[in-house]
Amino acid sequence: MAQIELRNVSKRWGSFVGVDDFNLTIADKEFLVLLGPSGCGKTTTMRMIAGLEDVTDGDILVDGKRVNDLEPKDRDVSMVFQSYALYPNMNVYENIRFPLKVRGIDPKTHDEKVRRASRMVELDDFLHRKPAELSGGQRQRVALARAIVREPNVFLMDEPLSNLDAKLRVSTRAQIKNLSHELAVTTIYVTHDQIEAMTLADRVVVMKGGVVQQVGSPTEIYDRPANAFVASFIGSPAMNLMEGQVSGGVFSAAHVEIRGLNAPDGPLTLGFRAEDAALAPQGSGQITAPIYTLELLGDATMISVRVGDALVSVKADKSYRAEIGDMVSFSIPNEICHLFNAKDGARLGD
Structure with missing residues (x-):
């Protein structure tokens, strides 16, 4: 023992x-x-x-x-x-x-x-x-x-x-x-x-x-x-983290608008994992931006876009095909979002 x-x-x-x-x-x-x-x-x-x-x-x-x-x-x-x-x-x-x-x-x-x-x-x-x-x-x-x-x-x-x-x-x-x-x-x-x-x-x-x-x-x-x-260190890829502002429950950043969040007004870091999000019909998702890069992983395709200074990635089906620069939309449901204090990074909510 x-x-x-x-x-x-x-x-x-x-x-x-x-x-x-x-x-x-x-x-x-x-x-x-x-x-x-x-x-x-x-x-x-x-x-x-x-x-x-x-x-x-x-x-x-x-x-x-x-x-x-x-x-x-x-x-x-x-x-x-x-x-x-x-x-x-x-x-x-x-x-x-x-x-x-x-x-x-x-x-x-x-x-x-x-x-x-x-x-x-x-x-x-x-x-x-x-x-x-x-x-x-x-x-x-x-x-x-x-x-x-x-x-x-x-x-x-x-x-x-x-x-x-x-x-x-x-x-x-x-x-x-x-x-x-x-x-x-x-x-x-x-x-x-x-x-x-x-x-x-x-x-x-x-x-x-x-x-x-x-x-x-x-x-x-x-x-x-x-x-x-911890969010940025755990996971492959690491959790996507985006810095933005919340006003009236709406998180806003470059190319991003996520509504219905239970979060105080002000600066916020919002995170989600690549495998939890999904492709959405053109222009209908919470993130719409030009493709920055595509990575073929064998079992999936990783699509990345730029949100401010951050690269944000989502996993798509291995058969997905597109070109760098093409517009793409991601669906980011509220339930997959992780909220962190913008100053000290502490987790918010339950």
């Missing part, structure tokens, strides 16, 4: 705040993803949990025990790094075995543990090879096996897929998902890739500038983003 609590945890270097007043309880066996852009504090948070960074303020507890002052080796966590961190002079078998030797585990159990970990990540045919003889995906699997072999209470994964090409990212992501189900170990996973977060996580913590913006299941964060930043 490994329940992790972060209580008012902060990290500062002089006047620079890396993580500010982080509070969270991570349940036993939960797969939690820390998500955000570079510099948001997600890796620093993970490193504090691992003991690789000192906590400036606050407490970190594992199963109710304060671990702030424990050395990394005493925290019973296993970390998978972005850089793989393999020993080039050792073959795959010895790389996987290394944590067992360091921790003084009974040598009689090593072979069974190494081969079990190897089997779980499909490395049995590569145990004799050196890291230089492996592909990037194979090296990452060695790093995963080396973490598994220790049988820790907590897995920490710091952007483990970022060095892989797109196809390998998909297959390795599936492997991590399956492993987390099979091992049932508390896992904290750091990424800037929202697709990884959405597909892997039980819960997602979205961070910006060292501050938690929202915590929730992937569905909750996707359907009800807490603010415009």
Whole structure:
């Protein structure tokens, strides 16, 4: 069992705040993803949990025990790094075995543990090879096996897929998902890739500038983003955001008029997702504008228009054909609209 609590945890270097007043309880066996852009504090948070960074303020507890002052080796966590961190002079078998030797585990159990970990990540045919003889995906699997072999209470994964090409990212992501189900170990996973977060996580913590913006299941964060930043960060494509004015329940911006909104008069940021809107008969939609670009995605066609300084996209059928510059209308029903405060980006309404 490994329940992790972060209580008012902060990290500062002089006047620079890396993580500010982080509070969270991570349940036993939960797969939690820390998500955000570079510099948001997600890796620093993970490193504090691992003991690789000192906590400036606050407490970190594992199963109710304060671990702030424990050395990394005493925290019973296993970390998978972005850089793989393999020993080039050792073959795959010895790389996987290394944590067992360091921790003084009974040598009689090593072979069974190494081969079990190897089997779980499909490395049995590569145990004799050196890291230089492996592909990037194979090296990452060695790093995963080396973490598994220790049988820790907590897995920490710091952007483990970022060095892989797109196809390998998909297959390795599936492997991590399956492993987390099979091992049932508390896992904290750091990424800037929202697709990884959405597909892997039980819960997602979205961070910006060292501050938690929202915590929730992937569905909750996707359907009800807490603010415009979360809305812009989650989804592929990200949520369309348009700045405009509301007067008498009517939202107006360049090429846009949406009526019947329950919103106060004044500046407003209105958002909607590309897949929730639809094409409308010419001139009859809430947005009518010339096509800025068309992207054929295979299963759909993405149509984009300009609304002020923003590009606004809508998914159409894969058979849709038009030319750049042609006029197009989009239907934006009120029920798909998300409303955000124009000043601080906070979500408005229920």
